[in-house]
Amino acid sequence: MRSVSIIGVGLTKFGEHWETSFRELIAEAAGKAIADAKVEGKDVQAIFGGCMASGRLIGQEHIGALIADQLGMTPVPSTRLEAACASGGVALRAGIMAVASGTYDVVAVGGVEKMTEVSTEEAATALGGAGDQEWELFNGATFPALYALMARRHMLEYGTTEEQLAACAVKNHANAANNEYAQFHREITVEDVMDSGYIATPLKLLDCSPLTDGAATVILCSSDKAKKFCEAPVEIISSVQASDSLALSQRSTLTAMRATQEAAKLAYAQAKITPKDVDFAEVHDCFTIAEVLAIEDLGFFPKGKGGKAAQDGETALNAKVSINTSGGLKGKGHPVGATGVAQAVEATLQLQQRAGKRQVSNAELGLTHNVGGSGATCTIHVYKRL
Amino acid sequence: MKNATPLIWRNSADRYNLLGSHCATCGTDYFPERVVCPKCRRKGKIEPKQMPPEGKIYSFTQVHAAPTGFEHETPYYIAIIELANGVKVLTQLVDSPDEKIKIGATARMCFRRVFEEGDEGIIAYGFKFKVV
Numbered sequence: 001m002r003s004v005s006i007i008g009v010g011l012t013k014f015g016e017h018w019e020t021s022f023r024e025l026i027a028e029a030a031g032k033a034i035a036d037a038k039v040e041g042k043d044v045q046a047i048f049g050g051c052m053a054s055g056r057l058i059g060q061e062h063i064g065a066l067i068a069d070q071l072g073m074t075p076v077p078s079t080r081l082e083a084a085c086a087s088g089g090v091a092l093r094a095g096i097m098a099v100a101s102g103t104y105d106v107v108a109v110g111g112v113e114k115m116t117e118v119s120t121e122e123a124a125t126a127l128g129g130a131g132d133q134e135w136e137l138f139n140g141a142t143f144p145a146l147y148a149l150m151a152r153r154h155m156l157e158y159g160t161t162e163e164q165l166a167a168c169a170v171k172n173h174a175n176a177a178n179n180e181y182a183q184f185h186r187e188i189t190v191e192d193v194m195d196s197g198y199i200a201t202p203l204k205l206l207d208c209s210p211l212t213d214g215a216a217t218v219i220l221c222s223s224d225k226a227k228k229f230c231e232a233p234v235e236i237i238s239s240v241q242a243s244d245s246l247a248l249s250q251r252s253t254l255t256a257m258r259a260t261q262e263a264a265k266l267a268y269a270q271a272k273i274t275p276k277d278v279d280f281a282e283v284h285d286c287f288t289i290a291e292v293l294a295i296e297d298l299g300f301f302p303k304g305k306g307g308k309a310a311q312d313g314e315t316a317l318n319a320k321v322s323i324n325t326s327g328g329l330k331g332k333g334h335p336v337g338a339t340g341v342a343q344a345v346e347a348t349l350q351l352q353q354r355a356g357k358r359q360v361s362n363a364e365l366g367l368t369h370n371v372g373g374s375g376a377t378c379t380i381h382v383y384k385r386l
Numbered sequence: 387m388k389n390a391t392p393l394i395w396r397n398s399a400d401r402y403n404l405l406g407s408h409c410a411t412c413g414t415d416y417f418p419e420r421v422v423c424p425k426c427r428r429k430g431k432i433e434p435k436q437m438p439p440e441g442k443i444y445s446f447t448q449v450h451a452a453p454t455g456f457e458h459e460t461p462y463y464i465a466i467i468e469l470a471n472g473v474k475v476l477t478q479l480v481d482s483p484d485e486k487i488k489i490g491a492t493a494r495m496c497f498r499r500v501f502e503e504g505d506e507g508i509i510a511y512g513f514k515f516k517v518v
């Protein structure tokens with residue numbers, strides 16, 4: 001298999017885009033990435049797009065063809081991939097494998113979601129499809145409820161507190177304030193989180209990532225040709241994916257995500273690194289408890305100590321390990337299908353020293369962690385400068 | 387939830403009676419029912435099995451923001467119950483005073499209306515649990 005690198009990235013602003021259509025979001029992110037990569041549209045040989053729920057959210061399927069059409073890239077093959085909130089991560093992985101296999105030299109990987117064109121209840125119902133429709137959503141379990149069940153159990157087994165969970169949201173809003181693409185630029189306090197009202201106890205409104213419109217694109221190239229286009233390509237040194245039971249109740253534990261743990265093991269082996277080598281990570285904080293689980297399952301902190309680590313500031317910018325410098329899903333926003341690709345964009349910006357006020361000093365090794373549903377799909381990617 | 391009739395109909399035995407599966411090869415119980423035993427796969431022998439109707443609260447949450455079809459019920463409790471045979475079931479917790487809803491509390495299955503398909507659609511019934 002050939003080594004694969006990112007040679008260009010593009011993002012739309014994340015937020016509520018009432019004035020911009022789904023297809024315009026795709027075109028904006030892709031246009032920026034193609035310009036950034038200094039490739040011509042004709043150099044792109046295939047497109048992979050992550051999108052979770054466009055059918056439910058805007059009534060549009062067949063996103064692969066729509067992307068190729070809107071970018072003027074027909075007749076290149078263009079495929080949509082869906083793995084709930086990990087749709088972007090699996091699309092990235094599909095693109096990497098297509099280049100690594102030698103099938104293509106240059107491909108575009110996009111992710112997109114438009115979530116604010118339906119009511120909050122309808123969006124919640126659509127997102128509920130990321131869990132087990134017949135046995136979770138049917139019984140009235142929302143997505144926040146599933147993560148709340150994990151949080152309650154983590155609090156019981158390890159003494160994690162609501163304030164420790166809140167610390168994740170506070171830190172991510174602080175990082176988002178330095179990200180021009182983020183949905184929120186307002187710093188918040190632990191008190192703000194504690195007073196924000198329960199969505200599903202013990203999770204409150206400010207423990208939850210928002211509904212977001214947005215798109216992200218990366219251009220991938222075989223590493224041996226990457227420097228033809230880009231001065232500072234970012235090599236992807238591992239790309240892994242793991243699965244677990246769709247329904248939360250079927251898992252042996254609620255305080256760890258086995259898909260993350262298994263994927264992490266493989267990712268570190270493939271990259272020949274240990275968790276200690278990672279300078280920064282974008283982790284899947286759809287809820288604050290998810291960030292706590294992620295930093296434990298990825299091996300940055302021992303099991304049960306993630307909440308305390310967040311509270312002690314060990315995950316802040318340039319602390320022990322910089323977690324979610326972009327603002328994460330909480331602060332940057334979470335257009336579900338775009339998130340996995342947007343994480344790769346942040347990793348690239350950090351390694352190319354283009355992250356501005358949120359730049360991690362001496363960023364040499366980055367990791368992205370994208371989760372689908374309540375932990376049934378996980379993708380992990382590891383990056384360094386080529 | 388639109389056109390849920392087939393969904394409500396086809397699993398009614400499971401939903402009304404907590405009917406799951408048992409693998410005769412490895413002895414594992416499953417709920418909801420499975421076609422294939424994940425442990426034994428081709429060597430598995432799946433047969434229907436009634437789940438024990440009682441268990442302990444493994445985790446719970448009170449839902450304040452409901453999905454479509456459950457708006458009028460908020461706030462309501464969702465729990466994972468660990469049944470006497472170790473199988474875990476996600477369910478609503480009903481008819482239980484707040485102070486009795488704790489991890490480890492014993493809960494028993496009851497038969498309830500789960501949701502309605504709009505004003506004129508059919509009504510979905512199924513299991514819920516209450517603290518005893």
Ligand SMILES: [Zn+2]
Nearest residue numbers: 409412423426
């Ligand atoms: Zn078996």
